[in-house]
């Protein structure tokens with residue numbers, strides 16, 4: 632029995648490594664998605680900022696065209712002033728000139744405002760750009776590493792399973808069977824409770840009676856915690872020799 636229990640501890644260590652890989656197999660793709668989504672989010676923010684800047688720049692062009700058009704009109708009206716024959720005509724051209732001047736002023740003000748807006752939007756684009764670049768340089772190496780790990784998991788598991796296959800035939804069935812039953816029922820895959828000098832079950836922390844504690848230390852039979860159902864194994868050198 633002693634040897635069986637020692638091997639059982641080795642088996643649990645192997646099984647926990649397999650469990651760890653299986654857990655990684657579930658979690659790594661989730662992590663990859665999160666990291667990729669972070670980059671996508673930053674890219675969307677950058678695109679949005681760029682689009683606002685593009686619209687404002689287009690508006691600036693529109694105002695410039697409006698200014699130019701009004702100025703051309705103004706020039707024509709000024710020319711007409713020189714060929715005026717009647718007062719009525721004079722008043723009409725003057726009204727025209729006033730309207731055109733007003734249009735120029737309005738468009739100039741709008742242009743001035745949009746230029747300030749463009750400066751702000753350009754800063755926002757720069758900020759979004761550097762946040763996007765930071766996300767890419769932070770996350771892409773992590774994504775690459777995780778994807779490599781995901782690819783390697785199957786072969787990692789296969790290697791550990793080979794270790795398991797070597798160990799399992801060396802352990803008695805009477806001990807292997809309860810171990811596997813308990814292990815499969817546990818979400819964390821831990822079937823063993825390793826017992827130390829502090830004299831309680833390391834899984835459920837129930838305090839052990841002295842006699843039970845001594846029996847565990849001797850390691851001559853399979854002892855199961857009556858409280859949590861774990862196989863209790865002495866985590867040290869066994870006191871008996873057999």
Ligand SMILES: [Zn+2]
Nearest residue numbers: 832835856859
């Ligand atoms: Zn227990």
